Amino acid sequence: MxxxxxQRSNYIRGGDGEWEIVVGMEVHAQVLSKAxxxxxxxxxxxxxxxxxxxxxxxxxPGMLPVINRFCVEQAIRTGLGLKAAINxxxxxxxxxxxxxxxxxxxxxxxxxxxxxxxxxxxxxxAKGRTVRVxxxxxxxxxxxxxxLHDQHPDHSYVxxxxxxxxxxEIVSKPDMRSSEEAAAFVKKLRAILRxxxxxxxxxxxxxxxxDVNVSVRRPGASLGTRCEIKNVNSMRFIAQAVEYEARRxxxxxxxxxxxxxxxxxxxxxxxxxxxxxxxEEAHDYRYFPDPDLLPLVLDEAWIEEIAxxxxxxxxxxxxxxxxxxxxxxxxxxxxxxxxxxxxxxxxLAKGIDAKLAVNWLNNEILGRLNRDGLSIGDxxxxxxxxxxxxRLVAAQTISGKIAKDVLDIVWTEGGDPxxxxxxxxxxxxxxxxxxxKAIDAxxxxxxxxxxxxxxxxxxxxxFVGQVMKQTGGKANPQAVNTLLRARLGIPEEG
Amino acid sequence: MPLPSAPTEFTLAEARDxxxxxxxxxxxxxxxxxxxxxxxxxxxAFITETPExxxxxxxxxxRRLAAGEARPLEGIPLAxxxxxxxxxxxxxxxxxxxxxxxxxYESTVTQNLWDAGAVLLGKTNMDEFAxxxxxxxxxxxxxxxxxxxxxxxxxxxxxxxxxxSAAAVAANLCLGATGTDTGGSIRQPAALSGIVGMxxxxxxxxxxxxxxxxxxxxxxxxxxxxxxxxxxLLNAMASVxxxxxxxxxxxxxxxxxGIDHGVKGLRVGVxxxxxxxxxxxxxDALWSKGVEWMREQGADIVEVSLxxxxxxxxxxYIVAPAEASSNLARxxxxxxxxxxxxxxxxxxxxxxxxxxxxxxxxxxxxxxxTYVLSAGYYDAYYVRAQKIRALIAQDFARAFxxxxxxxxxxxxxxxxxxxxxTADPVAMYLNDVFTVTVNLAGLPAISIPAGLTETGLxxxxxxxxxxxxxxxxxxxxxxxxxxxxxxxxxARWWAR
Numbered sequence: 001m002x003x004x005x006x007q008r009s010n011y012i013r014g015g016d017g018e019w020e021i022v023v024g025m026e027v028h029a030q031v032l033s034k035a036x037x038x039x040x041x042x043x044x045x046x047x048x049x050x051x052x053x054x055x056x057x058x059x060x061p062g063m064l065p066v067i068n069r070f071c072v073e074q075a076i077r078t079g080l081g082l083k084a085a086i087n088x089x090x091x092x093x094x095x096x097x098x099x100x101x102x103x104x105x106x107x108x109x110x111x112x113x114x115x116x117x118x119x120x121x122x123x124x125x126a127k128g129r130t131v132r133v134x135x136x137x138x139x140x141x142x143x144x145x146x147x148l149h150d151q152h153p154d155h156s157y158v159x160x161x162x163x164x165x166x167x168x169e170i171v172s173k174p175d176m177r178s179s180e181e182a183a184a185f186v187k188k189l190r191a192i193l194r195x196x197x198x199x200x201x202x203x204x205x206x207x208x209x210x211d212v213n214v215s216v217r218r219p220g221a222s223l224g225t226r227c228e229i230k231n232v233n234s235m236r237f238i239a240q241a242v243e244y245e246a247r248r249x250x251x252x253x254x255x256x257x258x259x260x261x262x263x264x265x266x267x268x269x270x271x272x273x274x275x276x277x278x279x280e281e282a283h284d285y286r287y288f289p290d291p292d293l294l295p296l297v298l299d300e301a302w303i304e305e306i307a308x309x310x311x312x313x314x315x316x317x318x319x320x321x322x323x324x325x326x327x328x329x330x331x332x333x334x335x336x337x338x339x340x341x342x343x344x345x346x347x348l349a350k351g352i353d354a355k356l357a358v359n360w361l362n363n364e365i366l367g368r369l370n371r372d373g374l375s376i377g378d379x380x381x382x383x384x385x386x387x388x389x390x391r392l393v394a395a396q397t398i399s400g401k402i403a404k405d406v407l408d409i410v411w412t413e414g415g416d417p418x419x420x421x422x423x424x425x426x427x428x429x430x431x432x433x434x435x436x437k438a439i440d441a442x443x444x445x446x447x448x449x450x451x452x453x454x455x456x457x458x459x460x461x462x463f464v465g466q467v468m469k470q471t472g473g474k475a476n477p478q479a480v481n482t483l484l485r486a487r488l489g490i491p492e493e494g
Numbered sequence: 495m496p497l498p499s500a501p502t503e504f505t506l507a508e509a510r511d512x513x514x515x516x517x518x519x520x521x522x523x524x525x526x527x528x529x530x531x532x533x534x535x536x537x538x539a540f541i542t543e544t545p546e547x548x549x550x551x552x553x554x555x556x557r558r559l560a561a562g563e564a565r566p567l568e569g570i571p572l573a574x575x576x577x578x579x580x581x582x583x584x585x586x587x588x589x590x591x592x593x594x595x596x597x598x599y600e601s602t603v604t605q606n607l608w609d610a611g612a613v614l615l616g617k618t619n620m621d622e623f624a625x626x627x628x629x630x631x632x633x634x635x636x637x638x639x640x641x642x643x644x645x646x647x648x649x650x651x652x653x654x655x656x657x658x659s660a661a662a663v664a665a666n667l668c669l670g671a672t673g674t675d676t677g678g679s680i681r682q683p684a685a686l687s688g689i690v691g692m693x694x695x696x697x698x699x700x701x702x703x704x705x706x707x708x709x710x711x712x713x714x715x716x717x718x719x720x721x722x723x724x725x726x727l728l729n730a731m732a733s734v735x736x737x738x739x740x741x742x743x744x745x746x747x748x749x750x751x752g753i754d755h756g757v758k759g760l761r762v763g764v765x766x767x768x769x770x771x772x773x774x775x776x777x778d779a780l781w782s783k784g785v786e787w788m789r790e791q792g793a794d795i796v797e798v799s800l801x802x803x804x805x806x807x808x809x810x811y812i813v814a815p816a817e818a819s820s821n822l823a824r825x826x827x828x829x830x831x832x833x834x835x836x837x838x839x840x841x842x843x844x845x846x847x848x849x850x851x852x853x854x855x856x857x858x859x860x861x862x863x864t865y866v867l868s869a870g871y872y873d874a875y876y877v878r879a880q881k882i883r884a885l886i887a888q889d890f891a892r893a894f895x896x897x898x899x900x901x902x903x904x905x906x907x908x909x910x911x912x913x914x915x916t917a918d919p920v921a922m923y924l925n926d927v928f929t930v931t932v933n934l935a936g937l938p939a940i941s942i943p944a945g946l947t948e949t950g951l952x953x954x955x956x957x958x959x960x961x962x963x964x965x966x967x968x969x970x971x972x973x974x975x976x977x978x979x980x981x982x983x984x985a986r987w988w989a990r
Contacts, residue, residue, distance in 0.1 A: 055599060059824040061592065062579045062601060062703040064738050094820050096867070098844055105823020156840070158828070286867035288876060291710035291817055293739050 010177040011219060014250040021246045022215045022223060023182045024174035027189060028167045029199040030143065030207040031074045037142050037166035038065030038108060045205050049148075049159040057164040059103035064292050067092075071166040072296065074198040075115050075140050076306050078168055081196045081313055082135050084119025086303055090139075092293045096286040100158050101145035109169075111287045114139035115296065121172070121192065122315055123184040124333035133185050134173035143167050168199070174213065174223065179242035183235040186210055187337065191314050195339050203233050210238055214245040216253065224249070225259040229273050232266050241266040245273050317342055325354035331362070341376045347383030352390050360390055364407055381410050388417045401473055402426050429475045435483055438470040439463075443487070450488065457490045501526045502666040506570060506723035509669050513559055513569045520559065520569025523669075524552035524613050527571040530667045531615065534640070536988045539661040541576045541634045542584050543616035551613040558611065567730050568611030573662040573671040576617035577624055578604045578714070579703040583614070587705040588622040588632040588655075591825045591832045591851025601703025602735045603672065603714045610730040615668050618658030622853045623822065624679055624707040627925035629657025630916055631855040639687060639909055640665035640984035644950035650909040653683030653925070659717045660687035664984060670718040670727045674704060676711045677810050678905075678929025681941035684717055685904035685954025688943040688982060690971070691717045692724045693929075695961045696936035697742035699728075700735035706821040708814035709740075711933040721942060721972040725749035728964065742962070749968055757973045758792030760966075763897030767803040768928060773906045776953065780945045781903045784955040787977035788901060788970075798893040798900070802886045803931055807923060809886065810930040812866050812879035818856075819863025825851060858919065887935040894960050899970045902928050904941040904954035928956060938964045940971040944978040952982065 011018040036043055039056035056063045079086050093111035116138035123131040145163035149156050170189065176182050190208055193199035201208050210233075215226035229245060232238050244266075249259050263282075264273040312320070314336040321332035321342075335358070336342045349357035365386065369379060389406050392398045398406065398421055406417050406426065421427060429435060442463060443450055453459040460481075467480045485491070501523050504512065512518045528545050548571060555569035579585045579597035586592045600608070608614070621631040628651035629637035639652040640661055652661040656673030660683035663671050673680035675693035684691025692715045699714040706712060716727035729749050735741040764785055769778060789795050827833035827847030834846030852860070866875035893900065906927055915922045932939040938961070941954040955974055959967035 058829055060599070060830070061585070061587070061595065061597065061705045061824070062701070064702050066737060066739050096820050096823060098823065098826065100826075100828050100840055103824060103829060105826060106820050284869045286820070286864065286869075286872070288816060288820070288867055288872070291708075291740075292706075 010181075012246065012250075014254050016254045018219055019216045019246070019250050020219050021178055021242065022174050022217060022226075023176035023178075023242055024213040024226075025172045025176070025182065025185060026211040026213070027170045027172075027186065028209045028211075029078075029170060029193055029201075031071050031140075031166035031168055032197060032199055033068065033071050033074060033166055035068055035070070036164040037068055037071050037140065039164050041164065043165050047161055049157070050161060053160040053163065057103065057160055059105070065108060065290075067293065067296065068166065071140060072115070072298075073302075073306060074166075075138065075168055076298065076303060077196050077310065078170075078193065078198045079116030079119065079138055080303075080307050080310055081192050081198070082116070082119035082121060082138065082170075084135055084138065085117035086298065087113065087115055087117055088298050088300075089113065090115040090296045092290045092296070093287045094290045097283050099144070099147075100156065101147045101160070101163065103145070103160060103163060107142050107144065108290055108293070109141035110139035112289075113295075115298075121185060121188050123181055123188055124318070125180060125184055128329045131175070131177075131181055131184075133175040133181075136171040136173050138168050138170045141167050141169055174215075179239040179246075182212060182242045183239040186235050186238055188314070191337055191339075195311055195313050197311075203235075206233065209233055212238055212241055212245075214242055214249070215259070216246050216249045224253075225261050227259065227261065227273070228263045229266050230263055230276060237266060237268050240268075240271050241273055244271060248273065321345075325349060325358070327355055327358045331358045334362075338376060344376050344379070344383045348386050348390075350387055352387060352394055356390060356394075360386065364404060368407075368411060380414070381407065385410055385417055392417065392421060396428055396476060397421065398426055398428050399473065399475075399477060402428065426474065429471050432479065432483060435467065435471070435475050435479055438467045438475065439480075439484055439487055441470060442466045453488055453490065460484060460488065460490050463488070500666070502530045504669060505720045506669045506718055506726055507720065509570055510567070510726070514564060516559070520552040520555035520613065521549070523569060524548050524571045524615070527615055527668050530665070531662075533989045534665050534667055537638045537640060537661050537665060538619055538635050539637055539658040539665070539667060540573070540616040541586055541588065541619050541632075541658070544583055544614050547583070548613050548615050551608075555611055555613060565609070565611035566726070567607060569613060570611070570669050571613040571615045572607060572727075573615050573618045573659055573668040574604055575620055575656050575659050575672050575674055577620060577674050577705045577707075578672060579705065580604055580614065580617065583617065585617065585705070586634070587624070588620040588634060589851065589853070589856065590633040591847070592705075593633065593832060595831055597703070599703060602700035602733065602737065603704065603731050605703075606733055607672075607730050612730065618656070618662055618671060620658050621655035621679075622856050623705065623818070624655040624674055624676055624712075625818070625855050625859055626654045627678070627682055627922050628652075628910070628912075628915065629654035629683070630912065631853055633853060636912055637661050638912065640986075640988065641687065641909060641951055642984070642987060646949070649912045650951065651686065651912055653686035653905075653909065655679040655683070656691070656717060657683045657687075660684055660689060660691070663687070663689045663717050663719060665986075665988075666983075670716060670723055672714060672727075672731065673717045674707075674712055674714050675929075675933065676707050676713075676814060677933050678926040680715045680717060681929050681939060681954070681956060682905050682925055684941040685943070685956075686909040686952065688952030688980065688984070689717060689719055690721050690724045690940065690942055690975070691715065692728060692940040692964075692967070692971075693932065693938065694728060694732060694964055695742070695938045696933075697740050698732050698938070698962065698964070700733060700738045700741050702735055702737040708817040709821060710817060711810075711814055713933070721940070721968055721975045722750060722753055724940065724971075725753055725968045744962055747965055749965055752965065753968050753972045755969055756791055757788055757970055760788075760793045760899065760970065761796050761897040762788045762793045762970070763796050763798040763893050763900040765798050765800045765803070765893065765900055765902060767800050768902040770906060770927065774908075774947075776908075776947050777903045777906060780953050780955065781901070784901055784944060784974055784978075787974060791973050791977065793973075796897045798896055800886075800889040800893055800931065802882060802889050805882050806886055806931040806934060807927055809879045809882045809934060810926070811862065811923060812875050813883060813934070815859040815863030816867050816876055817863070819860045819867065822852075822856070822860055827851070855919070883934050886931055890931075890935045890937060890958075898959075899963075899966060900958040901970075902956045902958065904928060904956040908947045908951040908953055932958055937961055938967050940967050942971045942974045942978065943980040944974060945980065946982055950982070952980075
């Protein structure tokens with residue numbers, strides 16, 4: 001399926017022919033856990049500075065790390081969710097460097113033997129295209145604290161609340177070929193993590209951060225020199241950063257220059273990347289196995305237990321939605337992007353036309369949520385209430401137009417749709433005599449139009465509108481159409 | 495045997511029995527030790543004395559003794575190496591960088607001791623961050639051994655790094671002390687100071703709250719005047735600690751029980767590689783004597799080979815500094831400890847704080863460790879050292895197929911004059927040639943005072959056992975102690 005034709009659609013034009021972008025990513029996902037990776041300290045976001053720091057986190061003399069079993073479980077769960085190999089034995093290494101927000105002078109990480117090996121993520125792209133991105137590895141490591149440089153004119157402050165919090169570093173293979181794919185990768189990865197409950201995916205609070213590796217090459221050529229863009233913290237910025245960086249590199253190569261391997265920063269205000277440090281300035285981290293920690297040996301039964309507890313993940317859910325609900329792949333992909341949205345849809349579609357339900361969700365619900373700046377979790381109208389509205393339409397109790405009015409009422413005022421329809425007399429008129437009466441009135445009032453419509457059958461629509469107006473929108477439009485055409489002697493369409 | 499006249503001369507076992515029999519009170523015992531400490535300040539064995547706390551703890555012990563609620567070490571005054579963090583009592587690791595550091599927590603080992611009823615006399619002097627073999631690298635000035643060669647006024651070293659503890663035990667300033675042993679830091683000063691020192695199996699005593707030097711080698715242990723005392727003290731120190739991931743989950747047996755059962759039928763291995771060129775003949779002579787004592791008591795002597803011994807010092811001086819360079823990175827002047835003033839940026843803060851805070855030997859080892867872990871050198875040094883370390887452990891495993899314990903000299907020499915080796919680090923490092931192998935293999939070993947040089951300075955013999963076979967090591971050590979009848983003690987020249 002990933003034929004050359006499809007690849008070519010990703011090429012971008014430089015001043016001098018076509019180029020291919022190659023993107024790989026290192027995503028740091030904060031493990032959803034009440035306690036830190038090697039100390040008992042709390043991990044709640046937003047506490048007073050240095051309120052959540054144990055003696056271990058502050059690297060007091062003689063303090064020792066003890067692995068948090070739950071964080072390990074979360075890493076295994078994530079590995080299984082990425083269809084990855086779980087390494088039965090993994091080890092922790094020290095990454096040594098000096099920085100005030102790194103109290104021990106080293107970060108405990110997994111350099112040589114990570115807990116999770118190769119896996120994959122499937123990207124859902126526009127026009128139903130899917131791309132497989134390989135996962136190289138996932139490892140556990142500690143986060144550092146935070147240096148605060150803006151609190152005092154000539155002092156820096158350090159907040160160690162985040163120091164020691166568990167992170168999963170998830171490394172992709174260089175399998176992405178465009179900014180769209182790069183953003184889609186983070187989006188999909190985030191969805192999987194949220195489904196699994198292993199990371200809250202909150203990019204604004206920094207629970208999910210991406211280092212983006214970008215290089216360019218001529219189609220078919222070997223990989224170019226890459227630059228790493230550090231800590232990009234939104235999907236939009238990831239796409240922008242890739243786009244900018246690729247253009248920058250193409251410009252350099254096309255004008256006879258060479259790409260320097262370096263670490264760069266993305267400046268979101270101006271949408272550009274700039275150099276942070278070159279390869280030559282890179283630290284020598286002096287990795288070596290942490291002698292304070294034993295190898296992490298995983299019990300087979302425990303892995304199986306975790307595997308058995310995995311929720312249905314986006315790809316499986318999507319396949320099921322297509323299969324069981326008969327909805328288009330694109331719609332299914334959108335729905336499963338957020339677990340809450342997928343759940344909402346399933347409740348909404350219960351016992352009614354699933355395609356109608358997805359259209360209603362896309363056009364009416366998401367539109368209103370977007371307008372009001374709400375997420376699906378905050379939707380003021382429950383899936384059940386919407387299901388009731390659509391059932392009223394299906395039973396021809398109300399028209400599609402009235403259905404939207406009912407939704408607006410429930411949206412702003414709340415209440416039960418069935419009761420609202422009954423109380424406000426919104427029931428659709430299917431009684432032909434009542435409709436006939438309205439038709440009579442319109443015909444009598446517009447003799448000229450009656451003549452006209454005989455020559456121009458398209459005018460029938462105007463009559464339908466007039467009759468609907470007469471009935472206050474409650475007439476069944478289908479019935480109006482049929483009766484009108486019979487009275488005016490116009491053949492039915494189609 | 496009649497009890498000594500001065501309570502400070504009690505063995506720990508004697509004091510325990512005397513306390514229970516109410517022949518002496520904890521307060522008297524503690525006061526006697528505090529008095530002896532005050533008299534012996536010229537030895538510089540203590541960095542911090544804690545007389546008030548000691549007096550309070552002793553009073554509490556006397557109440558328990560009176561109530562018949564005595565715990566195993568009730569009222570026993572101990573000296574604690576200044577590497578163990580003690581809550582609200584300054585803990586320096588012998589370094590200027592921690593000169594004013596007061597931990598808000600108590601190490602597991604010392605907590606175990608207080609929970610057993612022991613009394614804290616003070617914190618003993620040591621080589622800075624336990625790096626040294628003479629207790630001369632301390633920021634708080636060298637420790638002076640209570641021993642002197644016959645007819646000599648020359649100060650000699652007590653050995654190191656636990657030299658303050660060794661001197662305090664040898665000079666009867668306390669009934670026992672804790673030490674830590676990374677490459678010989680308990681056994682070597684014990685040998686040079688004429689006392690018993692034991693390094694248990696790696697993982698037997700918790701490292702939690704002990705200032706780290708080289709995490710894969712560090713192990714706490716007892717320093718006492720008799721083998722039985724070492725067993726009693728080890729019983730209280732050892733525990734399974736969930737706060738230390740390298741603590742081994744195996745129960746602590748009664749080390750004292752069966753200690754005097756002798757060595758009849760025991761297979762005692764004699765490793766031929768421990769006979770080194772150029773060592774004083776007294777060392778070999780004492781070793782031969784030890785072998786003879788064992789044989790006389792019914793042990794079977796087996797010659798064994800530990801072929802990788804010759805690489806042990808090199809391996810040790812790669813692995814230990816590598817770990818130390820990382821362990822000591824936390825002393826950066828940012829959160830606690832010495833912080834340089836008049837600095838303009840963070841790099842200068844690091845450089846000045848660490849340059850002022852660390853002494854020459856610590857700086858040397860940080861540099862060595864940083865070097866061997868650096869890109870391009872890591873494989874050639876650190877990785878190879880780890881491979882040889884595994885081979886050294888394998889050497890012991892093979893030897894123990896043919897014997898139950900090994901008998902070796904503890905050190906290649908006796909106590910030397912202060913300053914004699916400070917200018918030559920390699921000469922100093924050679925002190926640990928018989929002890930480092932045991933740390934690299936994680937095994938238990940004990941040094942027992944077994945004789946004197948011609949000039950009257952102590953020498954020790956070392957018994958090495960299989961992992962977690964401390965009981966047998968103590969039993970063999972006890973047999974040597976009995977045979978050696980080591981009764982010498984330093985003349986109290988400092989009290990004159």
